[in-house]
Amino acid sequence: MPFVQITMLEGRTIEQKHDLIRRLTDATAESLGGDPGRIRVVIYEVSADSWGIGGEPVSSRRPIP
Template sequence: MPIVQIQMMAGRPPEKVKKLIERVTDTVAEELGSPKERIRVLVTEIPKTHWGIGGIAASDREDR
């Protein structure tokens, strides 16, 4: 049973996350020949206050 873990900053619309899960599942099924029912995709959304880039919280960066 393939398990795919995705960590990303929070803030995307739920529809985008659902589409990501769908497309990752399709890709894994195609590439590994695994039935979709056996594929698990875990999406963890991290608050920008808990995501550091270059020593600065993403919530404090100007280039976000």
Template sequence: MPLIQATILQGRSIEQKREFFARVTQVAAETLNVKPEQVRVVINEVPPEHWCIGGLSKADIDAKNAKN
């Protein structure tokens, strides 16, 4: 029973997450030769304040880019 975990920034729509679940499940089932019902997918959503890129939070980067 494969368990796939993805960490993403908060802000995706429920439709995007449903599509992600469906596609990841399909690829895992085909690649690992298991039934889709055996695949587990977990999304861990992180707020932009807790996501760091190059020493700056994603929230700070977005705020800086909005000013420019």
């Protein structure tokens, strides 16, 4: 049973996250030839204050959508 984990900055809509889950499930099933009903997808959302790039929090590098 494949288990897909995605970590991304928070701020996407529920619809975007549901679409991502569906597309990742479909792509994984197609690539591995598995049953989509056995594929698990988890999305971890991180705040821009808790995500750092180059020693700086993302919140200080770009505007938050």
